[in-house]
Amino acid sequence: MSFPSSGRVLFSATLVRGHIAKFHIPYLRWFKERGWETWVAAKNDYPDKNCEIPYCDHFVNIDFARSPFSKQTLVAYRELRRLFAEERFDLVHTHTPVGGVLTRLAARDARKAGTRVVYTAHGFHFYKGAPLANWLLWYPVERFMSRFTDVLITINHEDYERAKGFAHCRVEYVPGVGVDLSRFAAVKCAGAKREELGLAPGDFALLSVGDLIPRKNQAAIVRALPLLSANTKLIVCGEGPERENLLSLAGQLGVSDRLALLGFRDDMAEIMHACDCLVFPSVHEGLPVSVMEAMASGLPVVASPIRGIDPDLLDDHVSGLLLPDSEPASIAAAVSELMDDGELRGRLIAGAVSSVCRFGLDEALASTSKIYVGEVLDADTR
DSSP states (O other): OOOOSOOEEEEEEEEIIIIIHHHOHHHHHHHHTTTOEEEEEEEOOOTTOOOOOTTOSEEEEOOOOSSTTSTHHHHHHHHHHHHHHHOOOSEEEEESHHHHHHHHHHTHHHHHTTOEEEEEESSOSOOTTOOHHHHHHHHHHHHHHGGGOSEEEESSHHHHHHHHHHOSSEEEEOOOSOBOHHHHHSOOOOHHHHHHTTOOTTOEEEEEESOSSGGGOHHHHHHHGGGSOTTEEEEEEBOSTTHHHHHHHHHHHTOGGGEEEEESOSOHHHHHHHOSEEEEOOSOOSSOHHHHHHHHHTOOEEEOOOTTTTTTTOOBTTTBEEOSSSOHHHHHHHHHHHHHOHHHHHHHHHHHHHHGGGGBHHHHHHHHHHHHHHHHHHHHTO
């Protein structure tokens, strides 16, 4: 039996710009190339509200809140229930914790009627070392919601092993959403971009990529700057509520002239080639795409030894430097080691470029599409 040449698929996540546009366009394209009608349900988080999603036939703006305790959560659930009452989908692929919970709850009746529901956990909120509150809230929620799921996809080994122990559905491991490795390996000339970023020839540029939120811990990098030589600069790409706090902290520490907050950028491949090191002291992650992009770019990585990085992505002093902790002094020591040892930088670059190949977009898309095909064909035989 072959994959149907027509059908309807819904992708849902909390945000369009912050999630769908960053990770799922290749998957929408995969369905379009097979004649399927594609839908996206997410919050339009573009500043100008001009929301054009490639390979998407129908966009439904759902005003998701990141917190499950927001009053907007009930409104979003009602909007999703209305969507499933009015439209029939053959397959639903949902993402992000709140978006995933609400979509699966809203799709209960649709699933009974034959819709297959796939949920990708981009890093459970409960993990080794997580606050007790995370375990008390999210572990029972994810365990319960697995009853309304056909396939639970995990993207790191810790989550995969844990999900196999609690899920009431099939559990799969797919190593991330995939990175277009060729895009990040293709950039060769960094001089012009360094000049655009205001970097002098002797500057050592640290790069931080991610939402400006406490979990990403950019403040620790700012606090490390006074411990490093004056030619060390920090380039931060991302936007979020911590922006003003980071600027204020830099001012208090006297390093405002060494910090640049660039906001969201569409030229990350060029920026990565223009910088000297990615610093990633995040508190917790699923499988960070920015780390994989840096590895593909030949940009040495200094990162926290957290789930999704250790052991999934980096081997200490082989493909990156793993911090003993996320304190500023530890960050400064690791960066200084890189600055002082060109041979080490070369080894880390070679190790990273070699190991990141298994996280390419083609590999991730092939693994995920097998799940799509299996679920759709299984639904046809029910």
